[in-house]
Amino acid sequence: MSRIEPFGTLSDGRKVECVTLRGGGLTARLLTYGAILQDLRMEGVAHPLVLGSDRIADYEGPLIHFGAIVGRFANRIAGGRFRIDGRDGQADLNEAGRTTLHGGTEGSGRMIWTIAAFSDTSATLTLEMPDxxxxxxxxxQVQVVCALPGDGALSFDITATTDKPTPCSFAHHGYFNLDGSDDVRGHSLQIAADHYLPVDDAQIPTGEEALVKGTPFDFRDPREIGRHGYDHNFCLWRSRTELRPVALLRGTGGLGMEVDTTEPGLQVYDGALIPRIEGLEGRQYGPHAGLALETQVWPDAPNHSRFPDWLLKPGQTYRHRVAYRFGAAQGQ
Structure with a gap:
């Protein structure tokens, strides 16, 4: 049975609730703070499938963005700058005073969402982000439906509408670990992308769309993540499309996770800066304890004319779907 219960109180006094969902062999716990996926379990698997904490204070500090729905523009905007209808905009600079990261200091991942509806297998959360x-x-106006539709799948359906043209790109920022190890770099990864985006020292795309062939970014065939270091966008396509598989992650024990999405980009982050902290079940986290696979519009798209469309206009509806499907990996 789905249930809602108190989870904790933020440092500013805001109350956070947790809704538990069960279906298709999975159990998911979702927080109203940041629409965070706090825990995810699979029948027959002894460890959590995501990184998380039972302490709300951790999500305000060392585990910021972990498991959250981040936006209103996921990833980075150089200088926080964007231009709409000939007018320059300036967003909050919350990363070293140089970039806007995940929508700013108080982006959607740090706001309280409202549980609008829930059942045993799904929950609908809503959020109002003011002008x-x-x-x-x-x-x-943002809505996310988190669901366990069956066959080992976890899905997020994100929609949004606006009354003024605005940058809009949300992402689920979960960190996955399929074998319960201390380091996910031994996982196997496959990505259906021929190009990736090189970045500068602020992790901002240079504008080049580089071929993955012959580089450490070539995951067109499955291979170990390894130690090259990844916090990069893989270019899936140039516009939003129908739901389709884009990546396959496999743990050393044979559990696999397929990523399906409608989005044009996949940010792969190997968790190099994950802090050393006690997480779920007392597990000791540290660098590379989890892998983030974030489906989204390409980072810094407002400042690159050739990147996919990032602007949401009145009368339009932003629609983003992503599904993570767990089971025995291909080749096992």
Missing amino acids: GHMGFPGNL
């Missing part, structure tokens, strides 16, 4: 919030124009 001018973090420097972005438009009253943005």
Whole structure:
């Protein structure tokens, strides 16, 4: 049975609730703070499939963004700059005073969402982001449906509408670990992408769309993640499309996770800066304890004319679907 229960109190006094979902062999716990996927379990698997904490304070500090729905623009915007209809916009600079990361200091991953509906297998959370919030124009109405539709799948359906043109790109920022190890770099990864985006020292795309062939970014065939270091966008396609498989992650024990999405980009982050902290079940986290696979519009798209469309206009509906499907990996 689905249930809602108190989870904790934030440092500013806001109350956080947790809703538990069960279905298709999975159990998911979702927080109203940041729409965070706090825990994910699979029948017959002894360890959690995601990184998380039972302490709300951890999500305000060392585990910021872990498992959250981040936005209103996921990933980075160089200088926080964007231009709409000939007018320059300036978003909150929350990363070293140089970039806007995941929507700013108080992006969607740090706001309280409302549980609008829930059942045994799904929960609908809503959020209102006011005009001018973090420097972005438009009253943005956001909804995410988190569901366990069956056959080992976890899905997020994110929609949004606005009353002014605004940058809009959300992402689920979960960290996955399929074998319960201390380091996911031994996992196997496959990505259906011929190009990736090189970045500068601020992790901002240079504008080049580089071929993966002959580089450490070539995951077109499955191979070990390894120690090259990844916090890069893989270019899936140039516009939003129908739901389709884009990546396959496999743990050393044979459990696999297929990623299906409608989005044009996949950010792969190997967790190099994950802090040393006690997580779920007392597990000791540290660098590379989990892998983030974030489906999204390409980072810094507002400042690159050739990147996929990033602008949501009145009368339009932003629609983003992603599904993570767990089971025995191909080749096992």
